[in-house]
Amino acid sequence: MDDAESVGVEPIISKGLIGIHKVITRGFSVSNDNIQIFIQHDPSDAETFGGFLDYLQSLTTLVHAHHSTEDEVVFPIFKRELMVAPYDLLKKGHVKMEGLLDQINPIIRNPDLHNEDTASMLKLQDLVQSLSDLWAPHIEIEECRFSQNTIAEYLNTEEQRKLSLKIGEQMQKNSDPVYMIIPFIYYNLSGRARDLMAPFLPPNTNFLLNSWKDHWMPMKPFFLD
Numbered sequence: 001m002d003d004a005e006s007v008g009v010e011p012i013i014s015k016g017l018i019g020i021h022k023v024i025t026r027g028f029s030v031s032n033d034n035i036q037i038f039i040q041h042d043p044s045d046a047e048t049f050g051g052f053l054d055y056l057q058s059l060t061t062l063v064h065a066h067h068s069t070e071d072e073v074v075f076p077i078f079k080r081e082l083m084v085a086p087y088d089l090l091k092k093g094h095v096k097m098e099g100l101l102d103q104i105n106p107i108i109r110n111p112d113l114h115n116e117d118t119a120s121m122l123k124l125q126d127l128v129q130s131l132s133d134l135w136a137p138h139i140e141i142e143e144c145r146f147s148q149n150t151i152a153e154y155l156n157t158e159e160q161r162k163l164s165l166k167i168g169e170q171m172q173k174n175s176d177p178v179y180m181i182i183p184f185i186y187y188n189l190s191g192r193a194r195d196l197m198a199p200f201l202p203p204n205t206n207f208l209l210n211s212w213k214d215h216w217m218p219m220k221p222f223f224l225d
């Protein structure tokens with residue numbers, strides 16, 4: 001039994017927080033590994049490289065959506081409830097990471113980028129590595145401060161449900177295009193971690209294999225089954 005379940009509060013907020021952190025953490029790991037491979041394998045086939053750029057773009061979109069959700073929706077409510085955390089430090093972390101996203105996005109959105117463009121690829125490698133270096137200690141603070149037990153002390157089940165709806169709205173607003181971001185979340189998780197994120201994903205996953213498939217399929221080599 002989870003800690004928060006033991007005090008009778010469904011731990012929906014911490015599940016979502018940890019789930020998205022897991023997706024993004026895997027996203028950084030896959031990105032770092034593959035940038036290295038693409039730099040070394042010269043030239044790579046255009047289709048696989050294109051799928052990788054889609055993967056990176058979905059990752060940067062999700063990181064931004066997550067930061068914006070924390071800054072604009074989650075942290076103001078946690079602060080209002082007097083939940084203790086180093087909010088200024090977390091906010092500064094978001095600003096630093098957003099600065100790196102602002103440098104990564106023009107590189108990966110450049111339609112002429114190819115893995116043989118060594119200067120751009122090395123720059124990309126450096127930026128993604130710097131971003132993941134900031135990410136790891138940042139989420140450690142969040143997961144420690146906003147544990148299931150702590151959130152349950154401040155927000156009851158109904159309050160958590162209301163907050164999770166607001167989180168969903170804010171995430172959706174920033175998850176464009178949704179036919180890339182939802183598959184990105186789904187396929188960067190597996191097993192129990194994917195099950196835990198189910199309340200935050202559309203209830204029916206047929207879309208993954210139907211109308212959206214052509215869009216996200218190029219990212220498949222970088223996804224879990």
Ligand SMILES: [Fe+2]
Binds near residue numbers: 067070090094138142
């Ligand atoms: Fe954060």
Ligand SMILES: [Fe+2]
Binds near residue numbers: 066139142
């Ligand atoms: Fe976070």
